[in-house]
Amino acid sequence: MAKSNIATVAGFEINRHLRRKSLWIFTLLVPIAIIAIGLISGLSSAAADSTIAEQQNEQFSFEYVDASGLIDQTIAAQLGGQVASDPASGLEDVKSGRIEAFFNYPADPSQQAIEVAGADVGIVENGRYASVARSLLQASVAAELNDPMTLAIVAGETPVTTTAYRDGQATDGLGRVVAPILYLVIFFMALVMLGNQMLSATLEEKENRVSEMILTTIDATSLLIGKVVGVVVVGLAQMLTLLLPSLGALFFFRENLDLAGLDLSQLSFQPRPMILGLLLLGGGLALYTACLVTIGAIMPTAQDAGPAFSAVILLCVMPLYAIVWVATNPDSAAVIALTLFPLSAPITAMMRNALGVLPLWQAVVALIELYGLAALVLALGTRLFRYGSIAYAGRVNLKAALTRRQA
Amino acid sequence: MTGLGQPVVHIEDFRMDFGDQAVIKGLSFDVEAGETFGFLGSNGSGKTTTIRALLGIYLPTAGVLHVDGRPFKPSQSGELGYLPEERGLYKKEPVLRTMVYFGRLKGMSAAAAKRWSLAYLERVGLQDKANVRLDKLSGGQQQKVQLGVTIMNQPRLLILDEPTKGFDPVNRRLLLDLIDEQKQAGATVVMVTHQMEEVERLCDRVILLKDGVARAYGSVAEVQEEFGGTTVKVTYQGQLPDLPDCRQVAADEAGHVELSVPKGLDLSDLLGRLVSSGVAVTAFTPSRRSLDSIFVEVYGSAAQED
Numbered sequence: 274m275a276k277s278n279i280a281t282v283a284g285f286e287i288n289r290h291l292r293r294k295s296l297w298i299f300t301l302l303v304p305i306a307i308i309a310i311g312l313i314s315g316l317s318s319a320a321a322d323s324t325i326a327e328q329q330n331e332q333f334s335f336e337y338v339d340a341s342g343l344i345d346q347t348i349a350a351q352l353g354g355q356v357a358s359d360p361a362s363g364l365e366d367v368k369s370g371r372i373e374a375f376f377n378y379p380a381d382p383s384q385q386a387i388e389v390a391g392a393d394v395g396i397v398e399n400g401r402y403a404s405v406a407r408s409l410l411q412a413s414v415a416a417e418l419n420d421p422m423t424l425a426i427v428a429g430e431t432p433v434t435t436t437a438y439r440d441g442q443a444t445d446g447l448g449r450v451v452a453p454i455l456y457l458v459i460f461f462m463a464l465v466m467l468g469n470q471m472l473s474a475t476l477e478e479k480e481n482r483v484s485e486m487i488l489t490t491i492d493a494t495s496l497l498i499g500k501v502v503g504v505v506v507v508g509l510a511q512m513l514t515l516l517l518p519s520l521g522a523l524f525f526f527r528e529n530l531d532l533a534g535l536d537l538s539q540l541s542f543q544p545r546p547m548i549l550g551l552l553l554l555g556g557g558l559a560l561y562t563a564c565l566v567t568i569g570a571i572m573p574t575a576q577d578a579g580p581a582f583s584a585v586i587l588l589c590v591m592p593l594y595a596i597v598w599v600a601t602n603p604d605s606a607a608v609i610a611l612t613l614f615p616l617s618a619p620i621t622a623m624m625r626n627a628l629g630v631l632p633l634w635q636a637v638v639a640l641i642e643l644y645g646l647a648a649l650v651l652a653l654g655t656r657l658f659r660y661g662s663i664a665y666a667g668r669v670n671l672k673a674a675l676t677r678r679q680a
Numbered sequence: 681m682t683g684l685g686q687p688v689v690h691i692e693d694f695r696m697d698f699g700d701q702a703v704i705k706g707l708s709f710d711v712e713a714g715e716t717f718g719f720l721g722s723n724g725s726g727k728t729t730t731i732r733a734l735l736g737i738y739l740p741t742a743g744v745l746h747v748d749g750r751p752f753k754p755s756q757s758g759e760l761g762y763l764p765e766e767r768g769l770y771k772k773e774p775v776l777r778t779m780v781y782f783g784r785l786k787g788m789s790a791a792a793a794k795r796w797s798l799a800y801l802e803r804v805g806l807q808d809k810a811n812v813r814l815d816k817l818s819g820g821q822q823q824k825v826q827l828g829v830t831i832m833n834q835p836r837l838l839i840l841d842e843p844t845k846g847f848d849p850v851n852r853r854l855l856l857d858l859i860d861e862q863k864q865a866g867a868t869v870v871m872v873t874h875q876m877e878e879v880e881r882l883c884d885r886v887i888l889l890k891d892g893v894a895r896a897y898g899s900v901a902e903v904q905e906e907f908g909g910t911t912v913k914v915t916y917q918g919q920l921p922d923l924p925d926c927r928q929v930a931a932d933e934a935g936h937v938e939l940s941v942p943k944g945l946d947l948s949d950l951l952g953r954l955v956s957s958g959v960a961v962t963a964f965t966p967s968r969r970s971l972d973s974i975f976v977e978v979y980g981s982a983a984q985e986d
């Protein structure tokens with residue numbers, strides 16, 4: 274009976290969630306928002322690059338004095354510049370509006386600033402003066418070198434190939450990071466998409482005053498398992514909705530996509546990080562689910578559960594704010610603490626696992642914590658739901674719910 | 681559902697404490713198969729707590745609470761129809777889907793639950809609302825759906841906690857008819873209520889709970905007997921004499937009075953005293969004492985108005 278009722282509850286939950294318009298609106302809003310932000314960011318970046326290029330190429334009248342002796346007068350003339358008699362007169366000409374800009378190159382431009390004065394054409398456009406002054410100096414120095422290789426080296430355009438070795442074997446570089454980092458992406462998507470649904474799994478019965486009817490019809494454990502299974506299936510459906518079009522495009526239209534930088538052949542699926550990542554993902558989701566179910570079991574309404582829900586989310590995603598620190602100082606005490614603190618453990622450990630800097634002992638401790646604590650918290654949540662879910666108007670009395678003896 | 685002679689509900693030495701407060705203090709009673717049992721008491725007397733403990737929603741502090749010879753488990757839900765005091769359904773779900781869901785949880789097949797639900801909705805005039813969300817129905821229509829969910833799968837035991845609370849007259853009539861039908865079909869019914877007219881109409885036996893202990897327990901007639909046995913409705917003209925051995929249980933208005941007569945008092949003697957005092961008695965109707973008056977005596981007049 275219990276088994277079939279779990280399936281009945283899961284089926285009911287899946288059906289009702291998938292029929293909700295709000296679910297699909299939210300699901301589709303996420304990629305739309307990501308695409309929109311990407312487009313805005315890309316357009317802004319392109320516009321900024323274009324502006325810089327325009328500024329560098331822009332012709333305006335200017336004068337300059339050159340104490341360094343580095344400026345090539347021919348190049349300066351091509352850019353619209355001519356030599357001024359002295360800094361004071363150049364500055365006066367700018368103030369009077371006779372010329373648009375004046376550059377005062379110091380004796381040692383590597384140590385001293387180039388003084389630039391110009392007619393005010395707005396905060397953004399004023400940048401063209403410094404841009405042209407710097408370009409003129411660079412072009413003049415480059416013309417002196419007259420050696421493409423030296424120029425490329427000075428410009429930092431030298432290609433580098435790196436091969437790292439572990440235990441005498443060459444490792445796969447960035448390609449090995451991509452696959453296990455996908456677990457982190459899945460975990461983050463689950464936090465975003467399933468959070469509210471997990472929380473409402475135990476709140477809904479209370480808010481609708483259905484607790485007594487339902488708890489005399491099905492036992493609390495079966496009900497909660499059915500609900501969690503239902504929500505997980507709904508979450509998978511949401512993720513597939515997001516991923517399938519992308520994967521389809523990747524595999525069927527790859528040649529039409531401008532993906533020169535994406536080489537799937539470089540992806541590496543090493544057993545240890547893949548297995549550890551999967552275990553960390555499972556443990557992280559289990560603990561996250563258990564926490565939300567328990568919060569829902571204690572609080573009478575979603576509004577009351579809000580602060581606790583936010584705290585759990587914040588603790589889970591906290592390592593993302595320290596991502597650079599985690600990557601560059603993986604063995605620091607702070608990063609180890611984030612790895613071993615249960616709620617921050619999933620993201621920190623998955624990140625370090627993908628980067629290949631998660632010691633086995635820390636992985637084992639984190640896994641034991643995640644699965645052990647998830648089981649404890651879920652048992653607590655189930656008991657609180659069982660004996661506290663008819664506390665419709667207020668928070669469950671934890672002491673009373675936990676100290677009642679079993680029948 | 682029950683073995684030979686075994687009560688459907690058996691409660692023995694049930695005690696329930698909330699913190700330092702003892703809400704139920706050693707309560708014992710049985711409900712026999714096929715009877716309609718009234719569980720009476722004022723607000724806060726422990727009725728709902730007892731039902732919740734019986735159905736496993738609360739863990740009892742002490743005592744035995746059995747349904748069909750064992751502690752209740754949700755796996756027995758197929759034979760239970762429970763209408764709780766605090767009621768509700770999944771408001772954002774369509775009527776039929778909700779009913780089928782509960783039917784399936786009670787052990788019906790999806791097809792049988794759907795068939796039963798559609799027949800019920802037609803009976804109560806909601807056939808056109810099958811696919812409407814519950815929160816789009818009126819309060820009375822939601823009550824009908826709630827009743828349907830309660831009696832799905834022909835429960836052998838119906839536990840109704842304040843069944844007519846908040847019901848409009850139409851649904852109240854519907855509920856009482858449904859209880860009658862279930863009773864005719866052999867169901868055992870436990871009604872938690874303080875509506876005495878419902879008890880007198882429907883119940884075979886009752887228990888009166890006050891401050892966590894049974895104040896009276898037995899058949900309706902036995903309880904009436906225990907609390908004085910007889911009331912007399914008198915229609916008269918003139919001034920009633922002082923009757924120190926009788927208690928007035930209804931207002932003396934326009935020449936009508938209802939008197940509670942103690943055990944052992946001869947009714948002809950009472951009539952003789954009235955006549956000899958010069959009162960013109962035009963009607964003198966003895967009857968068993970009403971449960972309503974017993975309730976007022978046990979709990980005080982304020983309790984009934986809760």
